[in-house]
Amino acid sequence: MRTDIGFEIHEQLNTATKLYCDCPTDYRNAKPNTNICEVCVGIPGAKPFPVNQVAIDSVIEIALMLNCEIVREPIYIQRKHYDYPDLPSGYQRTSLPIGKNGNLLGVGIWEVHLEEDPGKYDPTSGKVDYNRSGVPLVEIVTAPDLHTPEEARNFLKELTKVLSYTGKVRSEGGTMRMDTNISIEGGARVEIKNINSIKGAYRALKFEITRQKNLMKKGRAVKRETRAFLEAQMITKTMRVKEEAEDYRYIPDPDLPPLLISQEKIAKIREIMPEAPHLKLERFMKQYEIGRDDAWAITSEIEMADSFEEVCKSMPEIDPKYIASFFRHLIKKKLNYDNISFRESGLTSEDIKTIISKLNSKEITSSGAELAIRGVIEEKKPASVIINEKGLTRIEEEDVVVKAIEEAIKENPQAVSDYLGGKTEALNYIVGQVMKKTRGRADPAEVLKALKARLK
Amino acid sequence: MGGINAVQRTSTYLEKVEEKDPEINSFIEINPKAIKEAKQVDEGKRKGRLAGLVVGVKSNINVKGLRATCASKTLENYISPYDATVIERVKAEGGVIIGMTNMDEFACGSSGETSYFGETNNPAALGRIPGGSSSGSAAAVAAGFCDVALGSDTGGSIRNPSSHCGVVGLKPTYGLVPRYGLIDLAMSLDQIGPISRDVYTLALMLEVIAGYNPKEATTLKVSKKEYSKHLNSDISGYKIGVAKEFEKVTDPRIMKIIKKSLKVLESRGAEIKEIFLPNLEKGLPTYYLCVFVEFFSATRKFDGRRYGYRIEEVCGKEVLRRILLGKYISQKEYSGKYYKRALQFRSLIKEELLKALEGVDVIVGPTVPKLPHKLGTEIEDPLVMYGYDLLTVPANLAGIPAGVIKSGEVGGVPVGLQIQAKPLDEQKILNVMFALENS
Ligand SMILES: [Zn+2]
Numbered sequence: 001m002r003t004d005i006g007f008e009i010h011e012q013l014n015t016a017t018k019l020y021c022d023c024p025t026d027y028r029n030a031k032p033n034t035n036i037c038e039v040c041v042g043i044p045g046a047k048p049f050p051v052n053q054v055a056i057d058s059v060i061e062i063a064l065m066l067n068c069e070i071v072r073e074p075i076y077i078q079r080k081h082y083d084y085p086d087l088p089s090g091y092q093r094t095s096l097p098i099g100k101n102g103n104l105l106g107v108g109i110w111e112v113h114l115e116e117d118p119g120k121y122d123p124t125s126g127k128v129d130y131n132r133s134g135v136p137l138v139e140i141v142t143a144p145d146l147h148t149p150e151e152a153r154n155f156l157k158e159l160t161k162v163l164s165y166t167g168k169v170r171s172e173g174g175t176m177r178m179d180t181n182i183s184i185e186g187g188a189r190v191e192i193k194n195i196n197s198i199k200g201a202y203r204a205l206k207f208e209i210t211r212q213k214n215l216m217k218k219g220r221a222v223k224r225e226t227r228a229f230l231e232a233q234m235i236t237k238t239m240r241v242k243e244e245a246e247d248y249r250y251i252p253d254p255d256l257p258p259l260l261i262s263q264e265k266i267a268k269i270r271e272i273m274p275e276a277p278h279l280k281l282e283r284f285m286k287q288y289e290i291g292r293d294d295a296w297a298i299t300s301e302i303e304m305a306d307s308f309e310e311v312c313k314s315m316p317e318i319d320p321k322y323i324a325s326f327f328r329h330l331i332k333k334k335l336n337y338d339n340i341s342f343r344e345s346g347l348t349s350e351d352i353k354t355i356i357s358k359l360n361s362k363e364i365t366s367s368g369a370e371l372a373i374r375g376v377i378e379e380k381k382p383a384s385v386i387i388n389e390k391g392l393t394r395i396e397e398e399d400v401v402v403k404a405i406e407e408a409i410k411e412n413p414q415a416v417s418d419y420l421g422g423k424t425e426a427l428n429y430i431v432g433q434v435m436k437k438t439r440g441r442a443d444p445a446e447v448l449k450a451l452k453a454r455l456k
Numbered sequence: 457m458g459g460i461n462a463v464q465r466t467s468t469y470l471e472k473v474e475e476k477d478p479e480i481n482s483f484i485e486i487n488p489k490a491i492k493e494a495k496q497v498d499e500g501k502r503k504g505r506l507a508g509l510v511v512g513v514k515s516n517i518n519v520k521g522l523r524a525t526c527a528s529k530t531l532e533n534y535i536s537p538y539d540a541t542v543i544e545r546v547k548a549e550g551g552v553i554i555g556m557t558n559m560d561e562f563a564c565g566s567s568g569e570t571s572y573f574g575e576t577n578n579p580a581a582l583g584r585i586p587g588g589s590s591s592g593s594a595a596a597v598a599a600g601f602c603d604v605a606l607g608s609d610t611g612g613s614i615r616n617p618s619s620h621c622g623v624v625g626l627k628p629t630y631g632l633v634p635r636y637g638l639i640d641l642a643m644s645l646d647q648i649g650p651i652s653r654d655v656y657t658l659a660l661m662l663e664v665i666a667g668y669n670p671k672e673a674t675t676l677k678v679s680k681k682e683y684s685k686h687l688n689s690d691i692s693g694y695k696i697g698v699a700k701e702f703e704k705v706t707d708p709r710i711m712k713i714i715k716k717s718l719k720v721l722e723s724r725g726a727e728i729k730e731i732f733l734p735n736l737e738k739g740l741p742t743y744y745l746c747v748f749v750e751f752f753s754a755t756r757k758f759d760g761r762r763y764g765y766r767i768e769e770v771c772g773k774e775v776l777r778r779i780l781l782g783k784y785i786s787q788k789e790y791s792g793k794y795y796k797r798a799l800q801f802r803s804l805i806k807e808e809l810l811k812a813l814e815g816v817d818v819i820v821g822p823t824v825p826k827l828p829h830k831l832g833t834e835i836e837d838p839l840v841m842y843g844y845d846l847l848t849v850p851a852n853l854a855g856i857p858a859g860v861i862k863s864g865e866v867g868g869v870p871v872g873l874q875i876q877a878k879p880l881d882e883q884k885i886l887n888v889m890f891a892l893e894n895s
Contacts, residue, residue, distance in 0.1 A: 038537070042757050043518075043537060044534065044639045045516075045524065045540060045639045046636070046637070048673055049671045050670075079753055083756070083759060088757060088762075089756060089757045090753075090756020091756055249752075249753075249791070250791075251750070251786060251795065254642070254674075255674060257673060
């Protein structure tokens with residue numbers, strides 16, 4: 001059965017001030033109702049300031065990154081009316097499309113809008129925090145071009161990557177909100193609201209497909225309706241059926257003249273905007289002759305991709321394949337393990353160059369390199385300092401290694417006898433012990449060779 | 457205003473208000489700090505072009521610490537936490553705010569009768585409506601309770617009561633005066649403007665409140681003008697447009713008075729030219745459709761969560777009618793039929809007026825097509841009430857400036873002459889008014 005899935009995605013823009021006033025956009029750390037003014041609280045008589053230009057430019061850039069055409073006619077800011085405690089004026093302002101007809105990974109991007117966030121309502125206390133009210137959002141509406149929850153997840157991951165490449169959305173994470181719509185052949189279109197993460201989207205879709213297919217199996221109709229995703233229970237629940245569909249009574253906001261985007265503005269943004277991640281990936285594979293997996297890992301973050309290119313450029317003597325492998329197996333692995341981004345890690349291209357060059361000249365071993373990376377991230381010091389302080393320089397004196405080998409053999413008779421009995425993997429364990437004794441400064445390949453000779 | 461003692465002036469006005477306003481009901485609230493503010497003027501702590509001038513403010517304009525009730529129970533207890541931009545400017549120029557004036561509830565009315573705080577009487581024709589919606593501002597000026605007042609004009613709300621009360625009033629070009637701090641009726645039409653007894657004070661107040669506000673998306677980026685300095689009663693060579701259509705819709709007794717004033721202007725060297733406004737009468741339905749929709753939107757914040765009352769539960773009949781009609785016609789299924797059509801007609805009317813203005817300096821005619829009715833007359837048909845606005849709404853729809861000055865009287869009831877001009881041609885309007893004042 002054919003399944004079509006589409007999304008409406010909201011992400012907060014990374015601006016210093018709100019969309020229609022000068023209040024700071026920090027609503028996470030500020031005390032409730034401290035970053036507010038007449039405008040964002042909707043005090044009678046207050047009027048919006050002219051639209052935040054940084055926010056407009058951000059949306060244009062995002063739309064361009066998603067291959068959209070930028071609308072050249074006047075773009076009206078609409079008032080979308082609904083009644084909810086978090087909405088200080090009883091309407092939310094949302095622009096008509098700024099970008100249209102784009103695509104990402106073959107998925108159509110129908111529209112890209114500029115919107116404002118409402119305040120935050122706590123139903124338990126009945127209180128509203130308006131610090132978030134007026135924070136700019138980008139809204140991205142996709143075509144129903146996705147067909148499985150897995151496809152949807154991949155698409156959302158790629159979209160997140162594109163947004164983070166622009167640097168125009170908030171980087172702290174957890175600010176993405178989305179609605180999804182799903183129609184299975186033979187049933188009506190169902191919309192699901194309240195999804196706050198990619199994982200949530202995946203789970204909501206999984207649940208919803210099963211629910212709809214079960215209904216169909218029983219010969220019952222899938223109604224056109226809007227459902228809410230309940231994250232904790234991982235289920236969806238009816239919010240309203242089609243007949244009660246809300247009428248937002250859209251009108252162009254009389255307080256705001258329509259936006260007009262010039263050709264020059266578009267050209268200027270196009271010039272400075274980053275290369276899209278999937279294009280970068282293709283280019284890396286071609287230009288540096290590296291594998292897709294390496295390129296994928298490196299382009300997962302624009303800062304890491306940039307660093308990779310910088311290292312390649314300033315170390316022409318080293319094979320980019322080797323550098324790519326270093327990024328993927330030593331850096332990306334550690335980042336994944338710590339669950340941090342390259343940017344958060346504090347690693348610089350300088351650090352990476354230092355480590356690679358010492359590795360290349362065999363001054364340090366690959367284990368030493370791993371320790372150096374860890375040191376830079378954890379102690380926030382340059383790689384050269386870490387290597388010195390920790391004494392990670394490769395041990396040249398053979399007797400130290402020989403001594404460590406002798407000790408390791410003595411201390412691990414079981415492993416030795418296992419190895420001698422035919423269990424070759426037992427040898428790896430002993431190598432590990434030697435590396436430990438030398439604090440990673442011995443060359444594991446050399447150690448292995450020496451051990452094999454010793455235990456013959 | 458040098459040499460005039462501000463405290464003395466303010467207390468004289470305050471005494472007069474105390475004595476006579478119970479009959480007029482032009483104020484909702486008196487500024488308890490008025491004397492203190494006047495004292496600062498006398499001590500030289502507050503200076504400026506308005507130093508010592510006593511100012512009344514319509515109750516839909518925010519003045520920090522005073523109530524901006526919009527003459528509605530909805531905002532009965534709403535104390536402004538900030539000053540509107542025009543109030544900042546008035547204060548910066550040494551104006552003394554005497555209090556908040558009465559008005560039609562949420563500026564929805566042309567009679568001054570729909571206030572939650574009671575109707576306002578017409579000081580120039582006692583027992584008759586003062587007009588609206590800036591009823592209290594015009595009445596306070598006419599009664600001599602202050603030197604000048606601020607009103608707001610969405611479809612005639614400054615000009616209509618100025619006409620009925622026999623004072624001078626001006627609705628500026630849309631965007632010339634900041635709206636920041638004005639509580640909305642219809643955002644695309646609202647403008648704040650001055651009402652006074654003489655043209656000089658009117659010009660002075662206009663130059664103080666006019667000018668670009670960078671923190672407002674709809675103000676015009678124009679340089680400041682000194683209207684009072686450039687007042688000139690020499691209007692010889694002015695081309696004055698008069699439309700046949702005015703006569704068709706106006707009470708002949710009013711037309712007779714207006715024609716006399718036209719003769720005066722002619723005698724001062726102005727040239728009368730006939731113009732055509734065939735769509736004049738389409739202005740009214742167009743205007744009201746826009747107002748209903750925008751007003752519905754503007755009142756959504758009065759949901760009972762923040763300001764005590766949900767507007768629909770406590771407002772008067774006219775406000776409720778507008779909200780419900782606005783809600784009805786802005787439905788998805790009708791918006792194309794009503795609001796979008798209204799916006800199209802609006803462009804048409806604007807084009808027509810601007811085209812008519814191409815060949816003339818100003819358009820002169822009556823302000824209100826009929827005389828103000830007696831207080832207590834039950835007018836059940838809203839269309840009869842809306843009829844008062846027929847000649848004033850086009851200026852709002854087109855965004856052009858329009859002023860009103862007393863032309864004469866019909867049986868003791870003042871009749872105001874309306875002067876409309878091209879966008880930003882306030883000086884010409886003021887000059888024509890100045891010429892009439894000096895003849
Ligand atoms: Zn704010």
